[in-house]
Amino acid sequence: MTLYLENTTLAQIVPDNTLGTERSIVAPINPQLDRIDGGATRGTNLFHSFSEFNINDGRTLEFSNSTGIQNIFSRVTGQNPSNLFGTLRVLGDANLFFLNPNGIIFGPNAQLDLRGSFVGSTASSLLFSNGTQFSAKNAQVPPLLTVDVPFPIGLQFEGVPGAIQVQGSNLQTQQGKTLALLGGNVNLEGSYLLSPGGRVELGGIAEVGIVSIEGDSSNLRFSFPDGVLKADVSLSAQSKVDVLAGGGGNITINARNFNLSEESELIAGINNNMGSQGAKAGDITVNASDAILIKPEIESSGTIKKSGRITNIVFPDATGDSGNIFLNSNILELGDGAEINVSTSGKGNAGDIAINTRNDIFLAGGKLINGVSQQAEGNSGDIKIITDSLRLINGGEINASTSGNGNVGEINIRAGSISLDGINSRILNTVSKESNGDTKGINIDTNILSVKKGAEINASTSGIRDAGKITINASNMLLDGDNSKIVSSVSNGATGDSQGIEINTADLSVKNGAEINASTSGRGNSGSVTINADSVSLESRGQNPEKKSGIFTSVSRDAQGNSGEILINTNKLEVKNGAQINASISGKGNSNNIIINARNLISLIGEEEIPQRQDELTGIYASVSENAVGNSGDIRINTDILEVKNSAQINTSMSGLGTLGSIIINAEKEASFDGGSAFIGVRETGNIIEASNDKRDRRIEISTGSLYLNNGAQLSASTLGKGDSGRVVINAQDMISIDGVGRGNKLTESSGVFSAVESQAEGNGGNIEITASSISLKNGAQIRASTAGSGNPGTVVINAQNQLFFDGIASNGQPSGVISLVEATGKPITGQQTARGNIKINARSLSLTNGAEVNVSSLTSQPGFAGNIDITSPSIRLDRGGIKSQTTSGDGGNITLKVQDLLFMRHDSQISTTAGLAPSGGDGGNITIDASKGFIVAVPYENNDITANAYTGNGGRVTIKPKPEGIFGIEERKRETKFTSDITASSQLGIDGVVEIAVPDVDPSQGLTQLPDTPRTVAVNDGCQVSAGQEAVQFFDIGRGGTPPSPDDLLSVDTSLMEWSPFFAETTNSYKLETTNNSLRPDKDIQRKTFTSNLEALSTTQVSSFTAKMSPSCQSR
Known part of the structure; x- marks a missing residue:
């Protein structure tokens, strides 16, 4: 807003009488020039005092001074602000301090013409170290108590200081001098403040306080007090503060709110065609107790005016180092087009950007840039940020990069929370194409980190040399959305390594197409990805189905280099719904291992709708692609519980040339695959190539x-x-x-x-x-x-x-x-x-x-042989089961069974080795059953077979070594029958084989007593006579009847019992047993009941006892 008055209304210079005989004198020189003479001289200081002080447009006012004067102190004791629309000049080299507590207005044509420094202030007085003051509000108080007044130590502000307004003015000091505007609110509108290689200080205080003056007459600096309410400072309408030179040049802003808008600028650095080896530019410092706002202005009509910028640079034809930018505030907001830039475009290094805000840094399209520009030679500095909250949206960017020849500094961020939201909202630490330099990397410490909707954190090289490491320490971390990513990469055409990514967090969530990626597409190695977290969740695809969420390392097509290791240490890892952990080779190089240590659980859960392409499945992958040359790494998993569901995979594969990695899983409690898989394999285009001294044990x-x-x-x-x-x-x-x-x-x-x-x-x-x-x-x-x-x-x-x-x-x-x-x-x-x-x-x-x-x-x-089956087990049970070896044309394989206790067969069970299913050659294989300490039991009439057959070749050999009397329910036959249980070794067109049942050379009847063939008379006690109508008892020899062959033998488990059946003389041998006993009565016949057993029904358990019907007296005994 323009506040100056028309020239006709302005009062001119009116000295007051506070200096007595040493009062100021206005001497007209010509219609456009007035000179100020007189004043009070104390040592090297000259004091002037006025009740009104104004300069009309087109006029000049000059202060004269005698030789030796270093400082001119001028005050306005009246009640009106000073309107300076013309030129303010100082004859000689003295500094000019101009105080008007009511305000100072610089009009559109205002100028400074002096060889010393200029301090314009709305402070009420100047303070001196001897306790005296030069006051504009208490002018009647004697200000000068000594003959020699020292250099002032401060500016005293009282009440509500007046504003300083610079409206369309061009204010300039000489090389290396100070230009300071210190008041209440300080506003620059369409103005230009220039102090080449010097110092510009803008500051405002809104209450009682003292601004300290530091340095001396040749180097003026100011220090604002803490705990004092400050006023606002603003630059608008393309205003500029410029201290560019061949070295030096500082800008300092102290305010409550600092507002830089409408393409306004603070600029320092080494100017074109200036500087020298070792030259260094000064710093830009902005201290705002509330906010630093650099953003577009939106007018009531809806017109958007561009943002401003703060720049400290080395220009293209300059030599020397740029200075730093320091921003300290409660809030920093950079809108669309706003820029904080420290860079070198010439020969020299760029300084640092250091930002410290208590609450919030908000980059809504604004940028923090620290870099080495194209054709430049030098290193960029660091970007250091400390804040409670850092937010980047709408293309907000923090960028430390090199496009020339030089290294890139480090990005260090310490924040309570960090949010990157939207495409091109990013933190970059990069080496550009055809550049030569290393990046130092990105370090982030925060409680919460959120990277969403295409935002990214990127440390990469596209030139020559290496990309730095990304290190993130966060309590909670979220990556969400297509192209949202953390990337460490060697780009296409680059030569160098990326240093990888390290993340330390409590909870990491990567979903909806977001990724963590360390890759190489050039000539160099990609770094490792290391994650230490309490829990890690990788979930879902993005809106573009090709975008998989996950953690990736890769060597891209046409690249040469090795991919780094993926190391995850966590309590719980979840990978689901299309997400992946993937280490791949598509160029020339080796992929490193994937190592996952999850103390509690690893869960891989695929999508309900299963993708057609295997490489699209949820899972963990290590692969060498088609046309690639290199070795895939291992997948190593350590956890308590592993679950792999719904077509999820753990997969190492080779489709190119090289060697294949292994899958090694240690799941202490449980590994569960439910519709999921673990795969290790050579694909159709794969070719395993190994050095003779580097054979790898590929395995799951x-x-x-x-x-x-x-x-x-x-x-x-x-x-x-x-x-x-x-x-x-x-x-x-x-x-x-x-x-x-x-x-x-x-x-x-x-x-x-x-x-x-x-x-x-x-x-x-x-x-x-x-x-x-x-x-x-x-x-x-x-x-x-x-x-x-x-x-x-x-x-x-x-x-x-x-x-x-x-x-x-x-x-x-x-x-x-x-x-x-x-x-x-x-x-x-x-x-x-x-x-x-x-x-x-x-x-x-x-x-x-x-x-x-x-x-x-x-x-x-x-031609050839089928493989062999070798089974050793105390107990083998087949119930509609089979042990088989068969060939189409070759020889049948061998089957060897070592059975300690029992081989049991029923319901069409088969032990078979068959050769020549087609009408062609091949001998039957051999079957060897060693049951020398056990039994072979097959239920009769259930078609349980032991066969070694052939078609045109010879039958095989069946060798059975049973325990004596240890084969039951199956027997040798020439040919198999449909319902019986058979042992065969036959050939349809060739020579039958051999069946050998090698019973050990032991007489099973040795030591036994033969029962008599005829009944004997048995005397029965009268008390035990059989009642009338009751049957007597007969005993028959039915063999073992369920007892073991020897008292030393145990009964076998899993036996087959047959029901009692009626006796048939033609199939059963029976023996009647008669005994006599003198104590029994022989004259009583004993009625008998007959029990029979079918000899083919064999039992290895004891026959149940029975009780004949007896008289009650016998039963009672």
């Missing part, structure tokens, strides 16, 4: 208390390309439970553990090694090693301290069980004669029921 290794695989869950090691698949190793202290087939579009996939060489692949399958207390496979669940390509399926080794229980067939027809399979397209790998895998099982008990199988098969037309 799980150590846990209990393992559960349900609803199509799989642990799978496979190769679809060139190279061996890895091993699968499982150690469970308690149980392993595998159940069912998949859901949705995975109904054909069984739950299970798999090692596979797929069609067109070249390589061997890895072994499956499982150790547990007990293992259960149900409803089509499988443990399977297979090959459909060129190579052997792996060996399956299972050790169960207690029970193995395999049960059922899935709805898709797949049986539960352990499978080793060479499919029709399978063939030996180059240099090998056959493709086959083996199964080895060791358990306390093995149960195969309802279609479950242990199966080694070769369906290929290639």
Whole structure:
């Protein structure tokens, strides 16, 4: 607002009489010039006093002074403000202090013409160290008590100080001098304050207080008191405060509110074509007890006026270092287009930006910039921020970067809360394209960090040299929305490393397409991502389905370098609904390991609608992509409980050239896969290449208390390309439970553990090694090693301290069980004669029921052998179960069973090795059953068979080593029959095999007494006569009848009992027993009751006792 008056209304210079005979004198020189003479001289100081002081537009007023005067102190004791519309001049080199408590107005044509410094103030008096003062309000008080007055020490403000207004003025001091405007409110409108290499101070006080004067006549500085209410300072309408020079130059603002608007500017630094090596510009300092506001002004019409800026720079043709910018306030707000900029565009370094606000920093499109510009040579300084709240919206930016030759400083932020919201709202620490320099990184300490809606924190290099590390310490941390990210990267075309990301927080949430990413797209290594948190949650895709939430390290296509490690230490990790943890190689280089330590829980939960592409599934991935060259890292997981659900994955894969990483899981209490999977494999385009001295043990290794695989869950090691698949190793202290087939579009996939060489692949399958207390496979669940390509399926080794229980067939027809399979397209790998895998099982008990199988098969037309089955268990129970080996054209595999207690078969159970399912060659395999300390029991007429058959080849060999009298319900036959239980070794077109039942050379009747063949007369006591109509008793020899062969032998569990059946003479041998006893009465006949047993109904338990009908007297005994 313009407050000056027309020239005709202005009073001119009116001296007062307070200085007595030393009063000021106004001497007209010409119509446009007046000179001030007289005044009181004290040492090097000259004092003037006026009741009115105004300069009309176009006029000049000059102060004369004698030689030796350093300071002119001028006061206005009247009641009116001073209107300075013309030129204020000082003859000589003295500084001019001008005091008017009522206010000072500089008009549009106002100018300063002096070689010293200028202080314009609405203070009431000047204070001196000797206790005297030069007062404009108490002018009658003698101000000068000594002959020699020292330099003043302060400005005393009283009441409500008047305002200082600079309206369209151009006020300038000489090089290195001070220009200070200190009053109540200080307003610059369309004005220009210039002090090259000097000092400009603007400040306001709104109540009683003292502003200290520091320095001396040649270096004036001011210090505002704490605890005193300050007034406002504002610059508008393209006002500028400029101290640019070849060095030096300071700007200091002290205010309650500092408002910089409408393209107004504070500028310091080294000006064009100035400076020298070692030169340094001064600082810009703004101290606001309330707010620093640099933002657009919106007029009532809706017109938006641009923001201002604060700049401290080294210009393009300059040499030297820029100074710093210090901002201290309660609130800092930078609106759209506002800028705080410390940079170098010439030869020299940029200073620091240091901001300290008690409450809030709000960048609503405004920017904090510290950088090295293009073509510049020098380093940028740091950006240091301390605040309670930092908010960036609408493209708000904190940027420390280099586009030239030089290093970038560090960004340090300490805030109670930090929020970045919206696209281009970001914190950057970068090396630009074709630049040469390192960045020092970003350090953030806060309670709450929120990065949303496309905002980012980015430390990257696009030039030559390295990007710094991002370190974040936050109590709670949220990344939310598409392209919201924390990035440490080496960009395309860059040469250098990124130093990675470290996050320390209580709770980390990354969702809806947000990401934490350390990558390289150039020539250099990406840094690691390290997260230490109480809980970590990665969730959901963004609005763009291609945007997955997660944590990523990568080497991009055409890049050369290694990706860093992903290390997560937490109590709880959740990855769900499309989110991923992913370390990938698409160029040339190695990916590092993914290591997750979660003390309590790791939960991976996929989406309800399962994506078609496997790499889109929720999970943890380490991969080498197609056309890439490099090694994938391991995935290492340590937790109490691991759950993987709804098609979520843990996956290491090779689609390029290199080696494959492992998946190593240690879940102390439980690992549960419900429709989820762990996969390690070579893809169709993959080719495993390893140095001879760097062979890697590729594997899925799980150590846990209990393992559960349900609803199509799989642990799978496979190769679809060139190279061996890895091993699968499982150690469970308690149980392993595998159940069912998949859901949705995975109904054909069984739950299970798999090692596979797929069609067109070249390589061997890895072994499956499982150790547990007990293992259960149900409803089509499988443990399977297979090959459909060129190579052997792996060996399956299972050790169960207690029970193995395999049960059922899935709805898709797949049986539960352990499978080793060479499919029709399978063939030996180059240099090998056959493709086959083996199964080895060791358990306390093995149960195969309802279609479950242990199966080694070769369906290929290639010559060779099926694999072998080797089972050691005290108890093997088959109930509609099978132990099978079969081939299409090769020799059948061997089956070896070592049974300590019992082999039990019923309901169409099979132990078979069959060769030549197709009409082609192949001999039957061998079956060896060692039950020398146990029993072999098959329920008759239920078609339980032990077979070693062939088609055109020779039958195999069946060798059974039973315990004496230890085979029941099954017998050798030439051919199988439909209803009987058979032992066969036949061939349809070839020579039959051999069945050998090798009973140990022991006489089971040794030491026994033969019962007589005829009855003997038995004397019965009269008291025990059989009542009339009652039947007597007969005894028959029915064999063992449930007793063990020897008193030293124990009865076996799981026996088969047959019902008593009627006696038939033609099938039963009976013996009548007669005895005599002198104590019994022989003349009484004993009536007899007959009990019979079918000799084919065998029992290993004791026959139940019976009681004949007796007289009551006998019964009472």
